[in-house]
Amino acid sequence: MTNLKNWQMPVFITFLLLGLLITVQFRSQQNYLRDLPQQKTEDLILMLKKTNTKKAELEKELGDLERQHRLISTNVSEEETLIKQLRQDITRQKMALGIIPVKGPGITVTIDTPIAYFDMIDIINELWNSQAEAIAINNHRVSSWSKIYWSEQTRALTIDGEAVAFPCTIKATGDPEKLDSGLHLSGGVLDNLDIYGINPKIKKEKELELHAANQPNIEHLKATPTP
Amino acid sequence: MKLRNWQLPLAIVLFMTGILLVSALNALQSEAEPEPRTKSKAESLIAMIETQEKELKDYEKTIDARRDSLAKHQKDIATGKIEVQTLQYELDQLKTLSGVSDVEGKGITVFLDDNNKGYEIAKSKAPEQAKPEDFLIHDKHLLYIVYELRVGGAEAISINGQRVVCSSDIRCMGTTIGVNTSAIGPPFVIKAIGDPDRMSKVLETDTSQYNILKMAGYPVRIEKQKKITIGSYKGSYQFSYTEPKGEQ
The missing domain is CATH 3.30.70.1880 (Protein of unknown function DUF881)
Structure with a gap:
């Protein structure tokens, strides 16, 4: 038993160090992947392409929204005109009927x-x-x-x-x-x-x-x- | 022999550690040293990507705001539609009352004609004294009958198809009668929507214009009807001098 203790300790320490080393290396690898400066040029180009595509999509979406907005604004103003006309007509009818002063x-x-x-x-x-x-x-x-x-x-x-x-x-x-x-x-x-x-x-x-x-x-x- | 027991695993572990360290250093070196000649190109790419990402965020914000405002407008339109419907309904009701639309309901039809027979008889009796105008239906006869119908609760009236509205005038136009300034002639058909019994009762009162004509021998009669239709007023309601008082 005392013999076993002799080698158990160094092995334990070694494994501990090994574990830490692996963790540290994995972490730093992850960070490199996220950091733009660590990317390969081809990957950067790919990313730029992606952002360009997304930008184009968003621009299209925004364009659609603007169009809808313009259309609906016309509708709102047409509706306002209609409401105004109706009110005028109602007043005229009421005058004809004599039911308003x-x-x-x-x-x-x-x-x-x-x-x-x-x-x-x-x-x-x-x-x-x-x-x-x-x-x-x-x-x-x-x-x-x-x-x-x-x-x-x-x-x-x-x-x-x-x-x-x-x-x-x-x-x-x-x-x-x-x-x-x-x-x-x-x-x-x-x-x-x-x-x-x-x-x-x-x-x-x-x-x-x-x-x-x-x-x-x-x-x-x-x-x-x-x- | 005792030493061997732990020497072997330790050797393996250390060996593996060695390999791991080497690979880690390799990795670090290769990442830390991109090819120097493409460094500036990469930097400009990075700058572009960063700008793009910022723009994308702005776009997303704008889109969000636009969507909100669009939703608000759509809601306004829906509210407006309800208002239009409400106003349209009110206008339709008013038009029914003011005479601008075709209407129907129960009522009576009054038939009136010149007393041609009476004139013939009078002429045969005293040719010099008999005046044809004494046997005609005059504008005033129609006017008073219209007001008698109103006393009887008439809700809509027409004479020979001319809708009689509030501002309608009934008058003599030369040898014809004008209703809404349109010439009409005998026989006269007055339609009135309302309670048939009430209206007939007023017309048949002793002193009423209708009864006076009837007593004088004019060919007149009243017909009660379950459903009569009266056409719309074709004239205009123009107010050039009058305006609503107070807010409407």
């Missing part, structure tokens, strides 16, 4: 004494005929579903369930000259009223403000489906 030049027609409902209809019709763009009777906006009638119960000229108070002021926006001359046509509305001693006062206005009509209560109407 409006302002503009026009005329006022002031009537002191009560008139018949058909006289009122005549005046409104004449104003539309003279290209009125919006009409209100005593701040009650006239729309295509306005009900102008004589109420037997209240014994009053009524618009949409509301008795028209006199003196009554009708406001109409549009060309003041045209509206004025429309009402003054010979044999027209004013001439007719004059027979009954009613002489409305007409005044051209620089700026009138008209309230909105209520939303219509639609029950039976629907758009014809387009094929």
Whole structure:
């Protein structure tokens, strides 16, 4: 046993050194492989070729992205234009329907004494005929579903369930000259009223403000489906 | 003899160590000494590769940013599409109301014609006193009937195919009647969408324009219908003087 100890120690040390030596050499080999200056020229050329290929690929990818970007930017601006147009069209339709407040030049027609409902209809019709763009009777906006009638119960000229108070002021926006001359046509509305001693006062206005009509209560109407 | 026991393995190990050391030195020498004449070429290659690698990193960064911004744009477009759809729907609804589209629904058709028979009779009775205009349908008759239909809750009205909208005017144009400034003549067919019973009831009231014509002997009649179709308003809605008040 003591004999064995004699050679065991040196062998152990030798193997230890051997192990360290192998490790160190392996490590340094690895580092050489990673270090560019340690590469062979052919390998460097190969690497350069690879980076060139990758660069070309990335450039292509970037080009694609830029193209898509341009395309989509056009789409975004087209969409913005469309949205703007739609909004304008919606406002116009709402103005036509009378469901938004409006302002503009026009005329006022002031009537002191009560008139018949058909006289009122005549005046409104004449104003539309003279290209009125919006009409209100005593701040009650006239729309295509306005009900102008004589109420037997209240014994009053009524618009949409509301008795028209006199003196009554009708406001109409549009060309003041045209509206004025429309009402003054010979044999027209004013001439007719004059027979009954009613002489409305007409005044051209620089700026009138008209309230909105209520939303219509639609029950039976629907758009014809387009094929 | 005892010495031999460990001498042999040691000899082998040392021998191997020797070989390993030599090969390691060889390797070190060959790597450390590339051919001197290609050294500058290798250096320039290395410089190029390093530049390339830096550029590649920049490219990757740019591509990343571009992809993000593209994704954002695509999302915006999708949001915009929803907005377009919503606005389009609202516009369609408004157009149905304002008369710019064809519409259908239940309602009534009112037939009106000049009282030719009445005129013939009057003429035969008193030729000098009988005036033909007293037996015609006039613009005012149509105008008042339209307003009577509105009192009855009419949601869409047309006269001889002319859609009557809010700003429509009905007036005398010489010997004809103008609706939306288009000339129309007898017989007159007024279509109205709405509750047929409600509208008929208003028209048949004693003092109504329709009833007055009926009493005077004009050939008039009302037909209730489950479904009638009314064409669109062909005119324009131009606002040259009026603008919306407040923000829209």
